Amino acid sequence: MKLKKGLDHGLNGFHVATIPKAPRSNRRRAQLKKTDEDSEICAFDLLASLARKLLQESESSSASSNASGNDHTASGKDAVKDGCQFQDKPLKTDCLEQGSCEGSVVISQSASQNCDQKCSLNEFPLAEDDDILERTSKVIDSGFSGNVGGDAIYKSNIVNANIPSKVEGGSPDFGESFYNGMENVLEQQLETKGMEKGGTVFLIPFITRHRNANKLGVRDDDDNLSRTNKISNKLKVYRPVTRIRDRRIRKLLTSKYWKTAPKLKDFELSRADGGVKPLHRKRKPYNSERCQRDALHKRRKFYGHNSLDTFDGGFSSESVTNSPEKGRNGDKRRLPPMSHGASVVISSVAGHQTSLLSKDSNVKFSIKSFKVPEIFVEVSETATVGSLKRTVMDAVTAILGGGLRVGVLLHGKKIRDDNRTLSQTGISSEDSLDTLGFTLEPSPVQGPPPLCSAEDPPLSLPCDTPQLAPRSPLTPALDSAIPNALPDPRPPTSEENHVESNHEPMTPHTDLLPDTSLSDSRAIVAVPPIKVEALAVVPVNNKIRRTDIAQRRTRRPFSVSEVEALVQAVEELGTGRWRDVKLRSFEDADHRTYVDLKDKWKTLVHTARIAPQQRRGEPVPQELLDRVLAAHAYWSQHQAKQQGKHHPGILKIDGQAEEDGVPAI
DNA sequence: TTTAGGG
């Protein structure tokens, strides 16, 4: 495998890099990821810029972080500089902006090239690269999406909030060795000292986290890319000329500022991409289906919980459509399913939190949206809907205006101890991040409207900005660069939202929406659950989401006629030629893949063998089942022997077919 | 990509 090359040399203890023989599937995945990565190269600039920015920020803002930051910063600049040219420009503006688009691509390429030349990266074992890339790509993805979404700014801002956490550097996934290795590499190769461990690089947690979160996206991308490539070069534009080179570069850059935005491309590809998909489409249904499926599957995993969240938020279609901001505002109102005639519970809007990244000791958070605290409103039964709305609005407004505090939830549990460090609380790990949630709670003092939960005596993070809490000082610049930093309507957001919460679908939502909101929302939800997706805060995403949610293909039981067709085809073609069967009898049934047909046959055989009482589903005529058995037996014996032959006849039930392949009727 | 099987 090419991965293997040079592994042993791992420059600086990149032990991680090695991809041991893994089951094929694994390997494959790895490869796929690589593919993605390529696409991200362009993002380098972004990364670089980001890194730079971060560095700067770190310097200024985070006293807590390493002292060394400064030096590095300088060097970091240079490094970046080569590639992109932001010498003294504030990262935010330049980089981000550039990064956001294709322009970035171009730049990045050149940059990458430069870097390539300059740095002798050759030594990097491929494996390493891959590994790194892999991770990187993920990171990038997340970052990217953020940017695209418009949340980017938001994210970054938040991200940088310096949280003096004691998070341990290593994520479960990565060994420190990996991390270190990266650093070393960077330093050596790039001579960039800018990124110190202390400071600015947030690899691990972030990556890890995203890994999960983004997989979908990544995957999709990968698939897209790979497939696409085969078909056309359209996408190539984004790619750097030399993959390896790029990778290296990327690596370098990435290492530094893992976090960032490169994903633009991906983003485009996966979603915006009108282009990519079509390509896939071209393929036979099999492929396209598969792709989608994969994507969906992945996404779903991540998004799984969200449904709840989303749910809370949206009530009316309006709300759905609305940008997150609305949600924040409490725009959404719920009618109270509550029996008390007049009281209305508002539960709010989706709260999401999180994307976080972390570097060594810093944990970054991106908060998609907050949950609005529960609000009780009383309205006369004779009140008009309009008045109800106003009432609710007022209540919400009061809350928002009145004073909020932020609650932090980990695994659905409120973290009350404000004095504990994040690491102590367990927030350093990726897991935590995934399960981390923020809520807005009326501050006890002010609560204009009735407060909700007695239960939450939330502790608050220092930040109390009502809506978006944790912006760091750093961010401002970014904001300026990008107009709608926080509250912006970020179309792509949905992903983000999901990303945050992404757990396995199975995970109880509770995790995310604990306490009040959750319970409340449920109550509310009881009403008319609009489609979850519909509720999604972000409109754009809705579609995607739906699709994504599909995860598992909807079940489509075979009709008797289909079974018959299948039996017929198998009788003629035999087993083992599912593609032919597909072509012959299910050509137009795009939803039936040859694998499906094969599976169906398998089940038919099984069905035929079991007692009728044990059969479920739409009964298949015994006659067909008999034919199934006969054909199965027949073909079992004749195997591949006469594939070309036509054996239209009906095989003996018993399955003892004639030797020469002429089935007895 | 298709086939074959396990899950």
Add this chain to the structure above:
DNA sequence: CCCTAAA
């Protein structure tokens, strides 16, 4: 149906 290993 999904997922993989193999071919």
